[in-house]
Amino acid sequence: MRLDLLTAMNAERAARRAAVLVTALEGGGQRLVREAEIARDALADAIVPQLRSGKSGTVEAPSGRYFLEIHLPPPRIVVTGAVHISQALVPMAKLLGYDITVIDPRTAFATPERFPDVKLLAEWPDEALPKVGLDNWTAFVALTHDPKIDDPALEAALASGCFYVGALGSRKTHGRRVESLKKRDVSDDAIARIHAPIGLDIGAASPSEIALAILAEITLRLRRGPEAKP
Amino acid sequence: MSVRDDDVLATAERWRKEGRTVAIATVVETWGSAPRPVGSHLIVDGEQNFLGSVSGGCVEGDVIAAAGDVIESGKPKMLEFGVADEAAWRAGLSCGGNIRVYVEKVD
Numbered sequence: 001m002r003l004d005l006l007t008a009m010n011a012e013r014a015a016r017r018a019a020v021l022v023t024a025l026e027g028g029g030q031r032l033v034r035e036a037e038i039a040r041d042a043l044a045d046a047i048v049p050q051l052r053s054g055k056s057g058t059v060e061a062p063s064g065r066y067f068l069e070i071h072l073p074p075p076r077i078v079v080t081g082a083v084h085i086s087q088a089l090v091p092m093a094k095l096l097g098y099d100i101t102v103i104d105p106r107t108a109f110a111t112p113e114r115f116p117d118v119k120l121l122a123e124w125p126d127e128a129l130p131k132v133g134l135d136n137w138t139a140f141v142a143l144t145h146d147p148k149i150d151d152p153a154l155e156a157a158l159a160s161g162c163f164y165v166g167a168l169g170s171r172k173t174h175g176r177r178v179e180s181l182k183k184r185d186v187s188d189d190a191i192a193r194i195h196a197p198i199g200l201d202i203g204a205a206s207p208s209e210i211a212l213a214i215l216a217e218i219t220l221r222l223r224r225g226p227e228a229k230p
Numbered sequence: 231m232s233v234r235d236d237d238v239l240a241t242a243e244r245w246r247k248e249g250r251t252v253a254i255a256t257v258v259e260t261w262g263s264a265p266r267p268v269g270s271h272l273i274v275d276g277e278q279n280f281l282g283s284v285s286g287g288c289v290e291g292d293v294i295a296a297a298g299d300v301i302e303s304g305k306p307k308m309l310e311f312g313v314a315d316e317a318a319w320r321a322g323l324s325c326g327g328n329i330r331v332y333v334e335k336v337d
Binding site for chain 1: 242267268
């Protein structure tokens with residue numbers, strides 16, 4: 001491997017962007033495909049499913065056999081709302097390998113006693129989110145039911161290309177939320193990306209079951225992309 | 231304490247920039263039960279210092295020896311280890327798996 005290739009690959013990983021090192025197994029040629037270049041790459045049909053699986057592997061293409069070394073940033077979940085559902089969501093998300101952060105400016109909710117061993121920011125989203133740094137490998141979940149907290153965070157999540165954006169609330173609540181986001185000049189296309197009602201429809205009744213439904217929906221979007229049906 | 235693969239590749243870059251010769255070994259295929267997944271890395275320098283793992287210890291000795299050849303010749307090598315392989319018995323890949331390891335020099 002050329003040193004410049006290794007350096008470039010490490011830089012992409014440090015910046016939390018996906019990268020694929022393509023090695024031709026016959027001939028030994030090597031190149032780096034960055035996240036933004038994947039769609040138009042000659043091996044896109046092979047790279048995209050490999051990337052979704054999150055695993056490196058050998059692929060056959062008309063031009064030969066290639067080893068695709070997949071580098072994905074560790075996926076994250078950012079939640080607004082230090083609420084009951086979040087208390088179930090945090091340990092479940094950790095078990096699934098997510099790095100999770102909870103944001104809630106209401107200090108009565110955001111206490112270390114209620115949320116031990118997790119990144120907890122008792123701040124408004126406009127202060128907290130720039131520090132957290134939302135990106136393509138982050139899922140954002142709005143759980144406060146309070147538009148003053150959730151709406152600015154949803155706007156930021158939609159603008160940051162989060163792979164999943166979900167918001168808790170009935171269809172009626174979501175209807176009011178849509179009107180408020182439109183007033184904030186959020187586009188219809190962006191609003192349509194919000195998963196609401198949140199979570200896969202598994203008949204979830206308790207806070208833990210709602211957390212499970214949310215995590216199942218996040219997993220679906222992470223592994224199968226934005227269009228796939230459950 | 232396990233060393234994350236991230237750290238291994240960052241270390242390979244640092245070693246090379248310090249002027250050391252470096253080879254990277256990568257697990258490219260596994261069959262059956264293999265101790266380390268495809269994409270796992272082991273890096274070796276010219277003094278046979280190494281970091282990371284391709285098999286949890288079973289075949290590292292042979293990989294490190296091959297890395298010495300690769301550093302010398304500059305040509306990548308594909309290594310195979312498995313239960314049917316005499317060398318692998320010697321190296322002790324007793325878990326019953328087969329692995330293929332690609333070894334290349336950092337130029």
